[in-house]
Amino acid sequence: MTTTAPQLRKPRGKKRGGVLGNTGLYLATGVATFLFLVPFYLLVRNALSTDAEITGEHWKFFPTHLQWGNVSDLFDDTSVDFARSMWNSLVVAVSMTVGILLICSLAGYALARIPYKHSNKIFYFVLGTLMVPTAVTFVPSFVLVSSLGWVDTYRGLIIPGLFSGFTCFLFRQYFLGFPKELEEAARVDGLGYWGAYWKVVVPNSLNFFAAIATITFISGWNAFLWPLVIGQDPGAWTVQVALSSYMTNQTVVFHQIFMATAISILPLIFVFLFLQRWLVQGIAQTGIKG
Known part of the structure; x- marks a missing residue:
């Protein structure tokens, strides 16, 4: 009479660890993406603001009125x-x-x-x-x-x-x-x-x-x-x-x-x-x- 060796099962901890590893990877990627985009956000936000809003004490995510006239001010400047x-x-x-x-x-x-x-x-x-x-x-x-x-x-x-x-x-x-x-x-x-x-x-x-x-x-x-x-x-x-x-x-x-x-x-x-x-x-x- 022959007996077959029991099949080894992979421990569940590795699977959970893989999920946690992927979650950590996605989290790190998200944080890196956020840090990468922050300077661009600040650039666009300040470009469409007035000088008072840029240097003011109260911070706004975006100015109440976008200053699209800053574009014309830039190209109409005769000094540059x-x-x-x-x-x-x-x-x-x-x-x-x-x-x-x-x-x-x-x-x-x-x-x-x-x-x-x-x-x-x-x-x-x-x-x-x-x-x-x-x-x-x-x-x-x-x-x-x-x-x-x-x-x-x-x-x-x-x-x-x-x-x-x-x-x-x-x-x-x-x-x-x-x-x-x-x-x-x-x-x-x-x-x-x-x-x-x-x-x-x-x-x-x-x-x-x-x-x-x-x-x-x-x-x-x-x-x-x-x-x-x-x-x-x-x-x-x-x-x-x-x-x-x-x-x-x-x-x-x-x-x-x-x-x-x-x-x-x-x-x-x-x-x-x-x-x-x-x-x-x-x-x-x-x-x-x-």
């Missing part, structure tokens, strides 16, 4: 041409994004694929530039740009930032993991390095390009110190420089600061929402999946 500054930032950010994507991707592809006996030395030199503090090159860069007559021009705002050693490094590391079989098939069809790069590598690397483009656009849009020095004329101010002009030693126009800040982040939100799918895939991607 905010619309012009928004346009300047858009031109600078888009130009820097396109330029860095083109120049740094070509440099990274050349260092990763074109055989050259000094390629490693050039790569190490590029890495060496990352160790030089920005403060060391700031004054020489300004002297050079000033001697060329590029102060208060788009050329002075854009051209010095068209190459990034770190972005070049990222592209090189990415292209090292790119399947060589695709490029070899392109060369069989008669394409050279440029043809393989433009017709094979770029179309299969759009996720990575989108991730770099998003980061570069945000960096160009938020740049402050260099545009502050180069854009000495108010007509050459970028949006970050224009924002700083609403807070001086004599006056602080609270409703204009908050309204200008709320409007200035709209392009960043649009870019992020439009490219977020490619951004996440590009950051996680180190090559093309089999």
Whole structure:
């Protein structure tokens, strides 16, 4: 007579622990989301309030009367041409994004694929530039740009930032993991390095390009110190420089600061929402999946 061993049952405590674990995860996510959204709430709330409501003793979740006129006050202000500054930032950010994507991707592809006996030395030199503090090159860069007559021009705002050693490094590391079989098939069809790069590598690397483009656009849009020095004329101010002009030693126009800040982040939100799918895939991607 044979006996069967009793089946082991999973303890119920683990199931309860799993439920509690999920509850804790949802709670932590909710708290993190709340903390993330609080600054945006304060920004919108204060942008649609009067200065008295912003600085008043009694707090209201939202003002009784939303001050939509703050928008017209912002753009009708003759002391700061905010619309012009928004346009300047858009031109600078888009130009820097396109330029860095083109120049740094070509440099990274050349260092990763074109055989050259000094390629490693050039790569190490590029890495060496990352160790030089920005403060060391700031004054020489300004002297050079000033001697060329590029102060208060788009050329002075854009051209010095068209190459990034770190972005070049990222592209090189990415292209090292790119399947060589695709490029070899392109060369069989008669394409050279440029043809393989433009017709094979770029179309299969759009996720990575989108991730770099998003980061570069945000960096160009938020740049402050260099545009502050180069854009000495108010007509050459970028949006970050224009924002700083609403807070001086004599006056602080609270409703204009908050309204200008709320409007200035709209392009960043649009870019992020439009490219977020490619951004996440590009950051996680180190090559093309089999």
